[in-house]
Amino acid sequence: xxxxxxxxxxxxxxxxxxxxxxxxxxxxxxxxxxxxxxxxxxxxxxxxxxxxxxxxxxxxxxxxxxxxxxxxxxxxxxxxxxxxxxxxxxxxxxxxxxxxxxxxxxxxxxxxxxxxxxxxxxxxxxxxxxxxxxxxxxxxxxxxxxxxxxxxxxxxxxxxxxxxxxxxxxxxxxxxxxxxxxxxxxxxxxxxxxxxxxxxxxxxxxxxxxxxxxxxxxxxxxxxxxxxxxxxxxxxxxxxxxxxxxxxxxxxxxxxxxxxxxxxxxxxxxxxxxxxxxxxxxxxxxxxxxxxxxxxxxxxxxx
Amino acid sequence: xxxxxxxxxxxxxxxxxxxxxxxxxxxxxxxxxxxxxxxxxxxxxxxxxxxxxxxxxxxxxxxxxxxxxxxxxxxxxxxxxxxxxxxxxxxxxxxxxxxxxxxxxxxxxxxxxxxxxxxxxxxxxxxxxxxxxxxxxxxxxxxxxxxxxxxxxxxxxxxxxxxxxxxxxxxxxxxxxxxxxxxxxxxxxxxxxxxxxxxxxxxxxxxxxxxxxxxxxxxxxxxxxxxxxxxxxxxxxxxxxxxxxxxxxxxxxxxxxxxxxxxxxxxxxxxxxxxxxxxxxxxxxxxxxxxxxxxxxxxxxxx
Numbered sequence: 001x002x003x004x005x006x007x008x009x010x011x012x013x014x015x016x017x018x019x020x021x022x023x024x025x026x027x028x029x030x031x032x033x034x035x036x037x038x039x040x041x042x043x044x045x046x047x048x049x050x051x052x053x054x055x056x057x058x059x060x061x062x063x064x065x066x067x068x069x070x071x072x073x074x075x076x077x078x079x080x081x082x083x084x085x086x087x088x089x090x091x092x093x094x095x096x097x098x099x100x101x102x103x104x105x106x107x108x109x110x111x112x113x114x115x116x117x118x119x120x121x122x123x124x125x126x127x128x129x130x131x132x133x134x135x136x137x138x139x140x141x142x143x144x145x146x147x148x149x150x151x152x153x154x155x156x157x158x159x160x161x162x163x164x165x166x167x168x169x170x171x172x173x174x175x176x177x178x179x180x181x182x183x184x185x186x187x188x189x190x191x192x193x194x195x196x197x198x199x200x201x202x203x204x205x206x207x208x209x210x211x212x213x214x215x216x217x218x219x220x221x222x223x224x225x226x227x228x229x230x231x232x233x234x235x236x237x238x239x240x241x242x243x244x245x246x247x248x249x250x251x252x253x254x255x256x257x258x259x260x261x262x263x264x265x266x267x268x269x270x271x272x273x274x275x276x277x278x279x280x281x282x283x284x285x286x287x288x289x290x291x292x293x294x295x296x297x298x299x300x301x302x303x
Numbered sequence: 304x305x306x307x308x309x310x311x312x313x314x315x316x317x318x319x320x321x322x323x324x325x326x327x328x329x330x331x332x333x334x335x336x337x338x339x340x341x342x343x344x345x346x347x348x349x350x351x352x353x354x355x356x357x358x359x360x361x362x363x364x365x366x367x368x369x370x371x372x373x374x375x376x377x378x379x380x381x382x383x384x385x386x387x388x389x390x391x392x393x394x395x396x397x398x399x400x401x402x403x404x405x406x407x408x409x410x411x412x413x414x415x416x417x418x419x420x421x422x423x424x425x426x427x428x429x430x431x432x433x434x435x436x437x438x439x440x441x442x443x444x445x446x447x448x449x450x451x452x453x454x455x456x457x458x459x460x461x462x463x464x465x466x467x468x469x470x471x472x473x474x475x476x477x478x479x480x481x482x483x484x485x486x487x488x489x490x491x492x493x494x495x496x497x498x499x500x501x502x503x504x505x506x507x508x509x510x511x512x513x514x515x516x517x518x519x520x521x522x523x524x525x526x527x528x529x530x531x532x533x534x535x536x537x538x539x540x541x542x543x544x545x546x547x548x549x550x551x552x553x554x555x556x557x558x559x560x561x562x563x564x565x566x567x568x569x570x571x572x573x574x575x576x577x578x579x580x581x582x583x584x585x586x587x588x589x590x591x592x593x594x595x596x597x598x599x600x601x602x603x604x605x606x
Binding site for chain 1: 307309310311312313314315316317319322323324325326327328329331332333334335357358360361363367369371373402403404405406407408409410411412414416418419420421423426428429430495496511
C-alpha cells in the first residue's frame with residue numbers, strides 16, 4: 001500500500017492481491033473520554049487505538065489514518081499539542097501515516113473521528129468459527145475497566161499491578177502484530193477484538209459463525225485485583241469490562257500447535273471451545289455450567 | 304473497486320491501475336448547518352455531497368461512504384430517518400454504497416463525519432496549472448450563498464430563480480460526472496472544487512501550481528439576484544460565497560476545443576487564464592484590473 005500525492009483528498013495505492021480495510025471510530029467527550037480523567041495524550045492515543053484494533057481483528061496491517069477533530073472554543077493549545085503527540089506517537093510506533101482529516105470549532109465538547117486504513121491479503125472474519133475449534137484470547141482481560149476504576153477513585157497507581165491497569169486503560173496496545181501473524185499463517189478460523197467485554201464480543205463471534213461456545217472460568221486470564229478484591233469480582237470485570245482491545249480468536253484443533261504461549265511479549269490463553277449448540281456457556285470452577293449472558297459495555301454511562 | 308465482506312471494518316478491493324481516494328468531512332450543528340434552517344434531509348444530503356465533491360475535484364469515481372454520526376439525546380427518530388433518506392438518496396443516484404460507520408449519543412449537538420471512498424486512474428490535482436492555461440468553472444457561482452440568504456430571511460422561494468438558489472444551497476450536486484470526464488480525457492491540467500468561494504479556491508489552485516491568474520468579471524456565471532439587487536452584489540457573492548461545489552479547472556490552450564459548452568446539463572464557462580506572475584487579478588467590466596483578494600468563506604459565523 002503506497003501513498004499517492006493528494007490535495008482535495010488523500011490518494012492510496014493498494015498492493016496487488018490485497019484488500020483495503022477501512023474503519024471509522026468516534027471518540028466523544030463525555031461518552032468515550034472525560035476531560036477530568038483522561039489526559040489529552042491518552043485521548044489521542046485511544047482514539048487511534050480503537051481504529052487500529054479493528055484492523056488488527058481482521059488480520060490487517062495498518063498503514064494510514066485520517067483524523068477529523070471538532071474542538072470547542074475552550075480547547076487549549078496545550079491540549080491539542082498533547083492530543084496529537086499521543087496519537088502520532090502510537091502511529092509512528094505501528095508504522096501508520098496521518099494522511100488527512102478535517103477540523104472544526106464547535107459550540108459543544110470535543111469529538112474525534114479517526115479513519116483507519118489498512119491492508120490485508122486474506123482477512124480474518126468473525127464468521128469462520130466451527131464446532132471443535134479452540135478459543136483463545138490475548139493478554140489479561142478486565143485490565144482497562146480496572147484502570148478506569150482506579151482513575152475514578154483518584155488513585156494514581158502505586159503498585160505494579162495498579163500501574164499496569166492504568167496503563168492498559170490510558171494507552172491500550174492494538175494487537176496488530178498478533179492479528180497479522182494469525183492471518184498470514186492462516187491459523188485462526190475467526191477473530192474479533194475485545195472492545196465491549198468477553199461476554200458480548202464472544203456472543204458477536206458465535207452469532208456471526210452460527211455456533212455456540214463453552215469457556216472455562218478458570219482459564220480466563222484475569223487482572224490482579226488491587227486491594228485484595230475477590231476473584232469473582234475480577235471474573236465479572238473480565239467478562240463485562242470493555243476497551244481491553246485484546247484479540248479473541250478461534251483455531252481449528254489441527255492448528256493449535258501453531259499458537260505459541262506468548263507472541264511478541266503478549267501471552268495467549270486457550271479458554272474454551274466452539275460448540276454446535278448455538279449457546280454460550282461458562283463452565284465455573286466448581287464444575288457447574290451457566291449461560292453466559294452478554295453484559296454489554298456502555299462506556300461511562302453505567303460505571 | 305469492489306466491496307469485500309467485512310465485519311470489524313469494511314474491506315475494499317481497488318481495481319488494478321487505480322488509486323483509492325479517501326476524504327473525510329465534518330458537518331456540525333451550529334457550524335455547517337442550523338437545525339432551524341436546514342431540514343434533516345438536506346443535512347444528510349449536504350454531509351455526503353461535501354465528501355463526494357472532493358472526489359469529483361480529483362477526477363475520481365465515488366464508490367463507498369462511511370458515516371459516523373453523533374446525535375444528541377434530543378434528536379428525534381423522524382430527524383434521523385430523514386437525515387438518512389437525504390444521504391442515501393444522493394448515494395443511490397451517484398452509485399455510492401454505505402459500507403460502515405459509527406454512532407454515539409452525545410451531550411452536545413449533532414455532528415456527522417462522512418468518509419468518501421472513490422477510485423481514479425490518473426488523479427486531477429491542484430498543482431498542474433501552467434501559464435497560458437484557460438480557466439473554466441461549471442454552473443453558476445454564488446447560488447448557494449444566495450439560497451442561504453433566502454432561508455435566513457424566511458423566504459420560501461417563489462420565483463424560479465429563488466427556487467434554484469434554495470435548491471443549490473440545500474441539495475448541492477457534486478460534479479462527479481464532469482470530474483471524471485476531465486480526468487479520463489486528460490483535458491484539465493488542474494482542478495479544485497469551489498467550497499470556499501471563487502476568490503479563495505482560485506488562490507489555492509494558483510498557490511499549489513506556483514502561478515497567477517487573470518479572470519474577467521464579465522465572464523463569471525452569476526446567479527440571478529432576486530428582488531433586483533445590483534450586479535455588483537451578485538459578483539461579490541460569486542467571489543466569496545461558499546458551498547457552491549462547482550468545479551474550477553484549467554485547460555491547456557491546445558485542449559480547449561475538447562471542453563463542451565455544457566456537460567450533462569451543467570454549463571461550463573471560460574472565465575480567464577493562468578499567468579506567470581503569481582498574482583491573481585480581476586479584470587473589471589470597465590477594463591480596470593484589480594487584485595482579487597481571497598474573501599474566505601466562514602459558514603455561518605460571518606453571514
